[in-house]
Amino acid sequence: MSLPDDFNAFEHLQQTYKTEFNRRVDRYFSDVNGNGDLSGTRPSLKLACRIDDNDNDAMMSMRHNLFFNVIGYSRKNLAVVYGSKFDTAPPVAGHPQLFLHFSQDAAAQPTDEPLIEHEKSCRLMKFSSSTGGVKPAITRTDMIAIANEIKTLFLDNKKGITYTTGNKSASYTDPDNGFPKGNYLLVNSKADAVNIYSKMCNAIDVPYSGDSHIVVNDPDKPSTTTATAGKTTILGKQRNNRRYRPVAILRFRYAYISFGNLIPPVFLIDTTLRNQSLVEWL
Template structure:
């Protein structure tokens, strides 16, 4: 069977370019509508509202010329991240990143520095990632989806204030928590400026998975080397390019951004909640 279209079966006034544009606009706007699923069916453009303004900017119009259509496409797929949705980047063998505890999902909490607080002389954001294994739940559990929705709602309660993530001040202190029975099997470590800040995060994580928190399972690692203070000015040459050296355990604020579940046997992460609006989480904020 040939993929070539027989032009005799098309109307005499058929315009392939006009037809392509209309089909593209329709399919693009369906994806936009799904991405902005927090809006109701009677949504009306309102550029005074930040999120509504974003939807207005990426929605295709029949009157768009090629330049505007291309810009809307790039804005939606690249800047808002729809083109990267559900992609998982691997470095090295996939075999080496399989969860070490067979069958038990892992909940991952991601924090990063606010863009406005990153100095112009710094070429990367500070971030952090913490996780816990669900020891009372397996990947084949029939109630896995409902349990993840329940967990996502609790994350919303524990890690969001308003519609923004809570802030953790990173620092020099390594606060380790080891509780294999409840999913902290390898002695999870949080770098914080104070012991109390790290313990607060551990308590919230335990609340999310409905596990008891035992302060006696905390170990403190207080290195002699001090944190880097201020902007990093030292550089190094890597493959012919000048790169700034990373600061040592800088004191910096990072904000909770999103949480996702890694389920053994499921190749893609399941996003539970997301304050960046890049993903399609189980629970909206």
């Protein structure tokens, strides 16, 4: 089929781009009615992202950059793996797994060093991941309740709470309530471990067994900084050695529930705004 004589390739491309782009914006903001408004954070973001017929090239470019790069839609479902992927299911695979992600503030990141990021997880032993399990299947309502608890416990004045990581490993063992043997959290003092573990127990509504159940291992090797770790010359260029469990302040960023590798994780709350979450935090 031949194109009409008055066919305008640019207008066709522009209209096709607008249609496909807005379709993805609408799907990402499916929890927002209409085309967005100024009633809240997500409605406002949707309004700012959607392309309008009256937009000039500069506005279209800004909307594209906001949605794909700033909010992070282009980074969805790439080679990012939440948890570990195995061909065989672990013994607790039938229970959903809650992850809390902490990271260093960008302003505190040393030059030429990677941003420090830690995750802590526990199993939701009161629920099964799917219907037909020993426990009732977790529902959206259950996850929203957990998300609101996390919002209360891990946010302060609309910012994630902080703790100090360091060279000590602190473990809290309570397998029946979702904390299996062998899990640990890097901290600079036992007080930080008590703070995080007790809040996690409160968030998933299980009893906290007490400070005596937290075992802190203090290794002989102290934390190292960029200066004390030294440098190594590779291919004629000096590079920083890896620091050993450096001391740093980490801030809560987001929480998500993983169902293994069967479906993508469900984000409960995300202060980075990169993922659509069940509850707003602003």
